[in-house]
Amino acid sequence: MISQLEETIEAIIARHVAQEDVARGALLPILHDVQAEYGHVSEEAVRHIAAGLNLTRAEVHGVVSFYHDYRKEPPKLPVIKLCRAEACKARGVEALVEGAERAAKGKAAIETVYCLGLCAVGPAALVGDDVHARLDEPKLAALIGDTA
Amino acid sequence: MKTVRISDDAVALALGADALAAAFERAGASVERVSSWGMHWLEPLVEIDGIGYGNATPDNVEAILAGSAPNIGKIEKHPYIASQQRLTFARAGKTQPLDLDDYKATGGWAGLEKARAIGSEAVLEEVIASGLRGRGGAGFPTGIKWKTVAGTDAEQKYIVCNADEGDSATFADRMVMEGDPYMLIEGMAIAGLAVGASKGVVYLRSEYPHAIKKMHAAVQNCAHIIAPFTVDIRVGAGAYVCGEETSLLNSLEGRRGEVRAKPPLPAIKGLFGKPTVINNVLSLAAVPWILEHGGAAYAAYGIGRSKGTMPVQLAGNVKYGGLYEIAFGITLGELVNDIGGGTASGRPVRAVQVGGPLGAYIPVSQFGLPFDYEAFAAADALIGHAGITVFDDSVDMKGMARFALEFCAAESCGKCTPCRLGSARGMEVMDEVIAGRDVGKNIALISDLSETMKFGSLCALGGFTPYPVMSAIRHFREDFENDSAMEAAE
Numbered sequence: 225m226i227s228q229l230e231e232t233i234e235a236i237i238a239r240h241v242a243q244e245d246v247a248r249g250a251l252l253p254i255l256h257d258v259q260a261e262y263g264h265v266s267e268e269a270v271r272h273i274a275a276g277l278n279l280t281r282a283e284v285h286g287v288v289s290f291y292h293d294y295r296k297e298p299p300k301l302p303v304i305k306l307c308r309a310e311a312c313k314a315r316g317v318e319a320l321v322e323g324a325e326r327a328a329k330g331k332a333a334i335e336t337v338y339c340l341g342l343c344a345v346g347p348a349a350l351v352g353d354d355v356h357a358r359l360d361e362p363k364l365a366a367l368i369g370d371t372a
Numbered sequence: 373m374k375t376v377r378i379s380d381d382a383v384a385l386a387l388g389a390d391a392l393a394a395a396f397e398r399a400g401a402s403v404e405r406v407s408s409w410g411m412h413w414l415e416p417l418v419e420i421d422g423i424g425y426g427n428a429t430p431d432n433v434e435a436i437l438a439g440s441a442p443n444i445g446k447i448e449k450h451p452y453i454a455s456q457q458r459l460t461f462a463r464a465g466k467t468q469p470l471d472l473d474d475y476k477a478t479g480g481w482a483g484l485e486k487a488r489a490i491g492s493e494a495v496l497e498e499v500i501a502s503g504l505r506g507r508g509g510a511g512f513p514t515g516i517k518w519k520t521v522a523g524t525d526a527e528q529k530y531i532v533c534n535a536d537e538g539d540s541a542t543f544a545d546r547m548v549m550e551g552d553p554y555m556l557i558e559g560m561a562i563a564g565l566a567v568g569a570s571k572g573v574v575y576l577r578s579e580y581p582h583a584i585k586k587m588h589a590a591v592q593n594c595a596h597i598i599a600p601f602t603v604d605i606r607v608g609a610g611a612y613v614c615g616e617e618t619s620l621l622n623s624l625e626g627r628r629g630e631v632r633a634k635p636p637l638p639a640i641k642g643l644f645g646k647p648t649v650i651n652n653v654l655s656l657a658a659v660p661w662i663l664e665h666g667g668a669a670y671a672a673y674g675i676g677r678s679k680g681t682m683p684v685q686l687a688g689n690v691k692y693g694g695l696y697e698i699a700f701g702i703t704l705g706e707l708v709n710d711i712g713g714g715t716a717s718g719r720p721v722r723a724v725q726v727g728g729p730l731g732a733y734i735p736v737s738q739f740g741l742p743f744d745y746e747a748f749a750a751a752d753a754l755i756g757h758a759g760i761t762v763f764d765d766s767v768d769m770k771g772m773a774r775f776a777l778e779f780c781a782a783e784s785c786g787k788c789t790p791c792r793l794g795s796a797r798g799m800e801v802m803d804e805v806i807a808g809r810d811v812g813k814n815i816a817l818i819s820d821l822s823e824t825m826k827f828g829s830l831c832a833l834g835g836f837t838p839y840p841v842m843s844a845i846r847h848f849r850e851d852f853e854n855d856s857a858m859e860a861a862e
Contacts, residue, residue, distance in 0.1 A: 250626065310688065
């Protein structure tokens with residue numbers, strides 16, 4: 225019997241492979257779609273993707289584990305990606321980190337990202353597809369409140 | 373009804389531009405969403421009849437519409453804009469990013485039409501004559517790269533646009549993709565025509581959701597204009613090292629983003645083993661102007677072997693941060709102090725980092741350096757993608773040196789030992805320095821390790837991480853030697 229997951233993944237693979245000169249070139253787009261659908265790329269998903277692209281599970285696992293964006297488990301909390309690269313450091317992001325983590329405890333996950341391209345108006349953060357800039361303590365606290 | 377222009381660039385959006393636009397609509401104004409002028413300290417910037425109202429909020433919508441709010445006068449006459457030499461960013465602030473009529477009315481597609489009329493060889497000649505060098509950081513002559521691909525026989529060739537703009541302090545690629553996406557696509561189509569490639573791919577980082585949306589829409593809108601050339605948008609997955617060209621190719625091939633040894637050059641064996649042009653967004657975006665106005669006109673800007681203009685990005689703790697496009701040759705001090713206005717905090721400037729996380733830290737004493745590839749190289753620094761991060765005197769340079777190593781360790785692809793182990797070991801040794809233990813000896817160890825990383829790494833990640841580390845130690849030694857440490861070192 226074909227599982228729901230397998231069916232979904234097969235459809236995703238078919239959609240992307242059709243556009244590729246070489247099938248395995250579709251691997252990252254496929255992984256993005258699988259993660260968008262399920263919030264993570266599970267071991268079972270890796271198995272189906274490997275079978276669909278005629279790759280070994282090790283190869284697909286190697287790719288999934290290489291890139292920071294792919295998650296092996298669904299995120300437990302809503303995620304706030306806070307930029308801690310040089311330009312945001314120069315604008316004081318480090319002084320916000322401890323307080324933000326305290327405020328977010330149990331409600332949201334503060335993750336580090338290196339650069340959102342908002343380097344003249346930092347500190348900056350990304351929540352889903354929404355960007356936020358000129359963050360200070362109260363603004364970051366409000367963002368955590370809205371996200372959680 | 374008044375027409376109000378508000379940017380939909382990510383900087384404006386991050387500062388509440390959507391809510392502001394909605395407030396203007398509620399107040400009865402007609403709102404046009406345009407690209408950003410690049411004066412980021414003023415965003416969200418509202419424009420009515422050419423007059424700019426900076427840092428606007430929904431609360432001052434009424435005052436702005438009544439003309440009673442404080443303003444900066446004509447935006448185009450503002451010294452920050454008027455003193456620039458905008459070739460690549462000529463449309464910034466002036467057009468609606470996805471409007472094909474706006475694009476055509478401002479010279480759009482003229483470069484591609486010219487390219488189609490004069491043919492491949494003449495296009496190559498123009499690009500070589502322009503002196504354009506890779507804007508991603510390496511500074512390799514774009515025309516020579518194209519010529520190599522053009523001269524390599526293959527059934528399939530590719531144009532790959534490197535839009536994996538991961539360097540802190542850089543946002544010019546993002547601004548092109550969000551503000552003037554057709555210009556980039558036009559540049560890719562011209563490249564395709566020049567080298568005989570029918571397919572283009574933009575590799576765009578996942579941290580730029582707005583650029584991704586705009587580029588998808590733009591590619592769809594102009595498919596009929598660039599045909600038979602096609603462009604595909606591919607999204608990265610959060611690996612900084614994929615900005616390195618061979619790692620990017622592996623990523624496009626569905627592999628781990630590990631660096632490949634060169635040769636073979638991507639120009640001979642690139643994507644899926646086919647001849648491939650890989651250019652940065654800014655290199656490709658400069659091409660339509662070059663074709664429209666001629667290579668010689670472009671080469672008339674700049675100094676020495678650094679021809680044309682560079683979209684400089686003023687970032688970090690800077691008062692007037694944003695995008696500043698200017699011919700090569702301007703000094704670092706002019707950029708930071710005269711244009712950038714010094715720090716945003718009002719404290720003295722202590723250091724600037726030029727060229728992103730792999731660029732050197734430069735002290736104020738070297739602000740006479742002209743923006744020129746060769747002058748920077750001679751000073752043990754690099755221009756990179758022309759991002760400048762300004763730091764005030766509260767910066768702890770040993771912390772920044774440690775961060776450079778931490779960043780390298782986090783982002784190393786792991787393929788070569790100097791980078792993979794050197795960054796981790798460097799971090800450990802730097803921690804000893806920070807703790808004040810055997811400072812002299814440990815700094816000597818880091819210098820030695822840096823040599824190994826610089827000359828032994830496969831790509832710029834491991835190879836250039838020594839720039840920020842060693843420049844911090846060289847120019848800001850006092851930060852590494854607290855009292856007890858100095859005694860220990862003696």
